[in-house]
Amino acid sequence: MAAAGPSLFSENEEETAPYLKTLNEEQRKAVLTTEGPVLMLAGAGTGKTRALTTRLAHLLNTGRAQPWQILAVTFTNKAAREMKDRIAALVGDHVEGMKWLGTFHSIGAQILRRHAELAGLKSSFTILDADDQTRLAKQVIEAANIDEKRWTGRGLAMVIDGWKNRGLTPDKVPANEAYHFADGKGIDLYKAYQARLTTLNAVDFGDLLVHNLTIFQNNADVLEEYQRRFRYMLVDEYQDTNVAQYLWLRLLAQKHKNICCVGDDDQSIYGWRGAEVENILRFEKDFPGAEVIRLERNYRSTPSILGAASGLIEANKERLGKTLWTDAEDGEKVKVRGVWDGEEEARLICDDIESEQSKGRALSDMAVLVRASFQMRAFEERFNTLGLAYRVVGGPRFYEREESRDALSYLRLIRSSDDDLAFDRIVNKPKRGLGDKALQVLHKIARAQGVPLMAAARIALESDDLHAAARRSLVNFVDTVDRWARDAKDMTPADLAELVLEESGYIEMWKNSKSPQVPGKLDNLKELIQAVSEFDTLEGYLDHVALVSELSEDTGDGQIWLMTLHAAKGLEFPVVFLPGWEEEIFPSKRSLDEKGNAALEEERRLAYVGVTRAEESCRISFAANRQIYGRWQTAIPSRFVDELPEEHVDVVSEPGLYGNSASDLASHSSFDGAKLREDAYYDNPGWRRARASGARPASSPPLLEGRAKTVSVSAPGASKFSKGQRVFHQKFGYGKIQSIEGQKLTVEFEHSGPKKVIDTFVEAA
């Protein structure tokens, strides 16, 4: 297939191109509507990537655009890689010409390198990561003499990030937001932070976009160059764009207006990072004449899974609304299981996994998706005792680990002696007798003379400011770094990395440490050298790692997947386990406290993402008790459980979970009908026998009839207790009721202090 030059097809043939044949009606429309703004609303599992890559291939094949005239942006490197691979499958080598296919940040960096001087930078600028950013922010706070206890570097970095996400340079931050940080000093600190970045010839992630915006706004000619170049634009995961990215896209799209945004408002789960669902909700207003194409036919899941997910997401108010449908045959219903505690939950899920495995299901076809990473531990422990192979996605990133960052700092300092953050990090690591005292001297000189620390070190060596020991050590350090910089010219980067880690004593430092993590760290350093060896130049490698935080992933064959719901977006598995559906965990209490209803809707979208990952089987569970931060907490089932439509769900709840033993039944007069029926069901001989033998009841329990439309496993209603009453709790002992909120009581326990408990857990004392 050729891409260059005029179309290979006549008007008529275009519509019959072979790659269009496998698409459904909507997908075809999404491919063939090439001109003008298009919003492709693609629900989970509707073949979005296929539509999107075919669209790009079509633009190339019909000669509508040359590969370098297409801007295609994604959020992750992984998504960019996948898109590239799939386009290559359709158009072959022409994909290599698509130099504007990448993440927002990598494309922003490319553009910024070409016009760095317009942002007051040299084109060799370094890109700081989150850790550098925090340390820089901390330095800024220190320099401003602000109480570092109350106002942390991390806090400032977050505030600045928030502004950058909204495309705000210091002069544009609304005055009424000045008081968000350090009693009104926020904006000044932001200015100081930017000034430091300029001196360091560095940018943070947010700057990659914000500098682009400033350049475009102040240099019409530059903007126009790019507007002309990008005849077609394509944006993946549009629901996750922040304001800065939105502004960037809108500026670039003004000329040709051929922008196609693909997304799903129901899967917007990064609001806490500055993503604005409003961007997608507003698309038709922003781009008049936009064509909205809905992909609603789902190729992934069974009707029950889709039905459960749809019912759940319907509780959200702020959405464009889609109805997913499928031709697939009815499968099993979504299973909901209530258990006693987190440990049991892990045990039962692992039982299920093993039973699936014995039926011939591959481990890599199953995934456990959790809300927060602390929930992973219970599963890892259980997997380990059973000897089940598993694979955690996410977790500590390779390039964020201490040893990776140290090694990179050595390399950065060799590349550029101006890299103060790198200097700071490794000048005394391993210990070279260059402690706080010596560093203070260097910092003072650097600040006074406006030079980098390395230069300050040379100046200090000319003076009498340092003790003899420190001086000897510093001479040695400076000379060694100089020598490495010379060596770097005629060595491969990998050899250099190896040499540096040896000669610096860095490897030795770890070998001498008795920390149990040492073998892992040494392995990581070897892996890092391995990664370096894939690059021809040091610059190339450092530039790569600045924008990529993970090594390329190995495949998870023969392993169960364990990851957070966020990490699972975009993936699919035949069997999905969703543990921990309890109030305060999911939806997470913290996000609700911070952002209220908006956060609740986002949590609900997260639940929706979780359910829609499943192809055949989706198993939700909740525990009545859970250990969090070392303390036992009682929990009630998540409201999301209640929101699942009854007809698509099977509920299995153990007896005794919520104070429903026979004796409790007699004393709890306030239970409503649904609760009674649930208890009555489990208080039968069949269930008891099933429990005793460790098996599940022969048939699934009947759905509860107390509610017309949704499942109910919690028992709402007025509490039978009153404020001030003395009560007894099995775990916490005696206490006095402080306040009552429906079923939730706040009790001041005599031995363990104030706690929130569910009223069925306590009895009058």
Next chain:
DNA sequence: TGTTCTCTGTTTTTT
């Protein structure tokens, strides 16, 4: 400079 202690903040984290 190294060790031990106390305090604090513990959701998600594509770049």
Next chain:
DNA sequence: ACAGAGAACA
């Protein structure tokens, strides 16, 4: 419960 940071102390 627990890790990481910072302070106190040897």
